Amino acid sequence: TKTFRVGHPDYDPPDPSTWSIQPPDAGTLKPLTVAFPEPLDHALLERVVWVADNEGHELAGSVDVKTGEQRWTFTPDAPWREGEHMLVALSTLEDLAGNVQTEKLSITIE
Numbered sequence: 045t046k047t048f049r050v051g052h053p054d055y056d057p058p059d060p061s062t063w064s065i066q067p068p069d070a071g072t073l074k075p076l077t078v079a080f081p082e083p084l085d086h087a088l089l090e091r092v093v094w095v096a097d098n099e100g101h102e103l104a105g106s107v108d109v110k111t112g113e114q115r116w117t118f119t120p121d122a123p124w125r126e127g128e129h130m131l132v133a134l135s136t137l138e139d140l141a142g143n144v145q146t147e148k149l150s151i152t153i154e
Contacts, residue, residue, distance in 0.1 A: 054141035058084060060133065067152065070126035075108075075117040078131065083113035085138045092134035094118070098127055113140075128152050 062081050068074035076095060086109050095103045095118050105120040129152070138144050 054139065054143065057143040058082070058133075058137060058139050060131075065131065067129075068124055070124050073120060073123055075119040076131075078116045079111075080114045080116070083140050085140065086113045088137050089113065089116050092137050094132050095120075096130045096132050097125070098129065100130070102132075103129075 064079040066077040068076055089109045090107055093116060097103060103120050105118050108117045110117065135144050
């Protein structure tokens with residue numbers, strides 16, 4: 045026999061409007077940081093979230109997932125260019141309960 049406890053069900057998908065985005069300064073190699081209010085799937089954060097330029101081309105760089113899957117950082121291979129960028133997260137991104145999200149976010153680098 046094994047005893048365990050469960051909490052309330054989680055039916056809410058990840059909501060990008062609740063994500064905290066810290067854009068870096070243009071001309072630097074500082075990372076773009078995104079903080080989530082709840083942990084998201086680590087493996088999916090590494091594969092289905094990226095940054096694109098204003099023409100939709102994925103930027104080259106490295107991704108790091110930190111703080112218990114609640115912080116995602118992207119460090120570009122080349123300095124940030126001034127202007128609008130997109131944070132793209134495919135609809136396969138899940139929270140730990142398997143709920144998925146479907147939105148794209150716009151980021152302005154100054």
